[in-house]
Amino acid sequence: MPAFRQESALYTICSAAVVLNVIGVNWVYQALEEYSYITFVSVLFKVLGLALMFLLVRNSGDVLWYGLVTVVSSFGSAIFNFLRLRKLIDLYPCGNWNFRRHLYPIFTFFFMSVATTVYTNLDTVMLGVMKNNEVVGYYNAAIKIKIILVTLVTSLGTVLLPRLSYYYEQGKEKEFLSLVSKAFSFVLLFSIPCCIYFSVYAKPVVEFLSGPGYLPAVAPMIILMPTILFIGLSNITGIQVLVPTGRETLVLRSVILGAVVDFLLNLILIPSLGASGAAIGTLCAEFAVTLLQFWYLRKLLTTIIRSIEFKDLLIMLLVSIPVIWIVSNLRMSKLFCQLFISAVVYFGICGLVLLALGEKIINSIIKRILGLLLERN
Known part of the structure; x- marks a missing residue:
């Protein structure tokens, strides 16, 4: 080309x-x-x-x-x-290789990686072909913020995967379910406040990181924010549950569905909506992947959902959302000051509410930090 x-x-x-x-x-x-x-x-x-x-x-x-x-x-x-x-x-x-037993899982993971790469990069490629580099630049300004947040959300999955695989192989179902439940709680408690904050402060965030010339990236960024939640959840169901339990072919099916949905919606929406159309395609693709994996694990998720403290999450949102609305109406001359103060206030309130409610993950983090400090002293 x-x-x-x-x-x-x-x-x-x-x-x-x-x-x-x-x-x-x-x-x-x-x-x-x-x-x-x-x-x-x-x-x-x-x-x-x-x-x-x-x-x-x-x-x-x-x-x-x-x-x-x-x-x-x-x-x-x-x-x-x-x-x-x-x-x-x-x-x-070493010789005497037995490749045959490894070929099926290797190619399953290979095609899974290919399908994931296609639908996570297809939007940018199609934007460049169907529009121009300027639109791609605006879209990438929104994407890079999403990538940072997704990396933080999914980092827990990388850490937990070996341990989850070990628990499953050893038949430790109780420990396996407990760890998966904690992973779900972490994703919900971290990704939902992030989605809200970076949607409310999309304009100043884009302006601070990329400059005032990239303000057309605000709308795609807001559209992309829910993908942080969807990717975090599908990372648990796919990489942390389906893969360790030997059902990686189901993950492959879900990411192929995501690639198809992304391609078709990009084809329809990019000509008229540009970067926002690509963002909608990505959002729908991630939702489709998550939804299909949830369907595969519907019985297991019924057990896990019961152990998640949704009440704490709801109370945190009811308290923090009015706070961010009030703070967002305060006018400050410096973008950095605006973002720093709003982030400290908003996420600080979220943390304090969860701490006051005795949320298990927050309490375990606080205990770990205090334990490390006491050891050093």
Whole structure:
């Protein structure tokens, strides 16, 4: 395609991410639950990427440097992972391989990854083809905020997956259900307040992070906010429940449904609505994935839902929503001050309400922090 061919140098730089992702074997360290190492290396390269961004990216003509910095910050840790792998396993031709038993699950996960990648990136690609780079720029300004929040919500799933797999293999059903229930509570308590806050403050957030020229990104951002909740929930039902219990083919079916829904809605809505149409397509795709996975797990979810403290969530929302409405009407000259004060007040109120109600997850976090402080003293 001519539009892609014009950016061949940028695509060549970014394609290094494919190789780095393969040799990075991050899944090995996740399976061994070496999260302190993963976090350290990831933060190290994120800081390096931030420093390089300020040093190398000065204007719109530095797009190639921007691509290189993005690859380094996101995938540079793969080199460390590969070199450190020698401390964990011996790399040598062992022979007598039995690939056949692994082929079915490997291809299931492969197609699952392909389908997920298609429907999570299809909106941007179709926007570029059916509209222009300007619209893609507005949409990406909304997407990057969503990605940050989704990463925070789904990070718990990465940590819990090895433990959930262990509980299932050992037949520890009670511990398995308890951990899944806590994951649901975490997603609900974190994602719903985030959806509300970033919907109310969509305009100042976009203006602060991307500049006043990106205000057309406000509407797509508001439309995309509920996807934080849907992705958080489907991450639990899919990655934390269906995969450990050996039903990854059901996850594959759900993400294929999401890809089809996203493609069809993008085809219909992008010509008339542009970035907002792509956002609607993504929202409906994520909802479809979540809904289908909920249907597959309807019996199990009936048991889990009973243990979730919806009353605490409802009271938190009834108290915090009027607070954010009042704070949003306060006019401040500095965007940073407006966002900082509103975030501290709103999320502070949410935390205090849950603490006062004795919500289990908040109490366990507070106890853990106090325990660490006492140990140091």
